[in-house]
Amino acid sequence: MKITRIEPIVVGAPTPGCGLLSNRNYIFVKVHTDEGITGLGEATLEGYDQTIKGLLKDLENLLIGEDPTRIEYLTQVMIRQKFWKGGVLKGTAVAGIELALWDILGKSAGLPVYKLVGGACRDKIRVYANGWSGGATDPVQIREKAGEALAAGYRAFKFSLAVAGWPLNDRELIRKIVKSAEVIREAVGMDCPLMFDGHGRYDADLAIQIGRALKDFDLYFFEEPVQPEDVDAMVKVARNVPMPLATGERLSLKNEFLNFLDKKAVAILQPDLAHCHGFGEGLKIAHLADAFSAWVAPHCPMSPVITAISMHLDAVVPNFLIQERLYLNDWRNEVITEPLVVKDGFLTLNDKPGWGIELDEELCAAHPEIPITMPRLFRPDGSVCDW
DSSP states (O other): OOEEEEEEEEEEEOOOOSSOOOOEEEEEEEEEETTSOEEEEEOOOTTOHHHHHHHHHHHHTTTTTSOTTOHHHHHHHHHHTTSOOOHHHHHHHHHHHHHHHHHHHHHHHTSBHHHHTTOOSSSEEEEEEESTTTTOOSHHHHHHHHHHHHHTTOOOEEEOOOOOOOSSOOHHHHHHHHHHHHHHHHHHOSSSOEEEEOTTOSOHHHHHHHHHHTGGGOOSEEEOOSOTTOHHHHHHHHTTSSSOEEEOTTOOSHHHHHHHHHTTOOSEEOOOTTTSSSHHHHHHHHHHHHHTTOEEOOOOOSOHHHHHHHHHHHHHOTTBOOEEEEOOOSGGGGSBSSOOOOBTTEEEOOOOSBTSOOBOHHHHHTSOOOOOOOOOEEOTTSOEEOO
């Protein structure tokens, strides 16, 4: 069996809501072979659509005519033989292809991917909802949206507040975050895990203030309290807040994660299989975390395709904690022919070959690529704040 073509499929997927939100195009990757078996991956990186499409084209010439089941070999070819590693940008393009190769291997063997790497250690996958608030910052809207997500079967929730803050001691920002947490807890109760995502917006001192202010809300974890590459700042926060820290969505190789583990900066790693060079590297990251008694909670705010793929990692690693899933209540949930259904906080694995999913290509074709403008945050003085 030989690779004959790499095909990107771009689907316009605007995010409905009531606040600042990241619209996106889903970028699916189909790898074609001369035996008619195709594999499906995802390489969505919001705001960088043209770059990812170009990178996929740049990598294609390395792969045509190769055996698609030599996954580790071809991944090394893509990473090492263009000289420039490329970080998350190249890591996303590599991931889209690598994921499709696993799908081909599973289909050719007649087995789901999780059975190719040791089999499932659990019967179902625990999930939490992200994006359920629609970007709301108004407490009334937040309460209403939390109730909707609870009714949709979710039993764990992550929230963020897309508000520009001053670098130090922003009391007004802290009050807004605390009020949001208070409203969510009133809506979902104290037994549902609740997570807060800082999006790397805060310096270490402000992150510590926020973490301490959220003490009474029993956070499951505090995600990206500081910039994702700043290990020492993360260590400082970890030593001074009452909840575990999580990071990893903007890291792309295992050695980057090792820095955080080695300094005990975080308790939870969040590799994104669509960004960290794929399933194989994600599996290595999970095993690395296990060696440091850390947990894995894969990042996944994109399409159901990458959610379904992530479930195979979740199934096989003993240190899996919880899976992120973007809250979808519209056509986006149906881009795969058998939509994922959350029941009482869990998703169920299937035993179909490969990833066990297929694209609804007619639905995808009905939603062509859209122009993307990412949200931008500025402080009151006009200075730039991280999105």
